[in-house]
Amino acid sequence: MTTIGxxxxxxSSAILEGHDYAQIEDKKTKQTKGLIVSNEYAEVVKKYIDKLVAKKHQQEVDEIxxxxxxxxxxxxxxxLTDREIREKIxxxxYGE
Incomplete structure (x- = not known):
């Protein structure tokens, strides 16, 4: 995997040419900031991420x-409204 600061x-974004994907890293803190995918694979990655997000949302809905x-x-x-319910109770x- 190619790591780019x-x-x-x-x-220069020309540094990305010739790579299918590159990991973006903050060289000072050595913290990974993200991943850049070439346009060739962008649609495949987008579909995969959409599927993961939909699955996560479905799990949350199922829990609820x-x-x-x-x-x-x-x-x-x-x-009855909530106020009317409280009054009735x-x-x-208290028998009012």
Whole structure:
């Protein structure tokens, strides 16, 4: 894998020619900043990343959906706002 510094890339993008992909690294901190892919493979990489993101979102939705419908609302609270529900509970509890 070709590693290119951020400053080198800023000076000249011609350094990328002849490479399918290159890892961008901050030479000072040795921290990887990203990956540049040639235009030839860009669409393949984009599809792969889109698939990963969709899978992650689906997992999050599945986690939420396992709780959906697990609570039942008593019939006396149907079609009431949250404020009306609190008032009704207070009336029943304190007899006002």
């Amino acid at each position: 951020i400053r080198e890339l800023a000076r 959906m396992q709780f959906a419908g697990s609570c039942e609302i008593h019939s006396r609270f149907l079609n 207070a009336q029943e509890k």
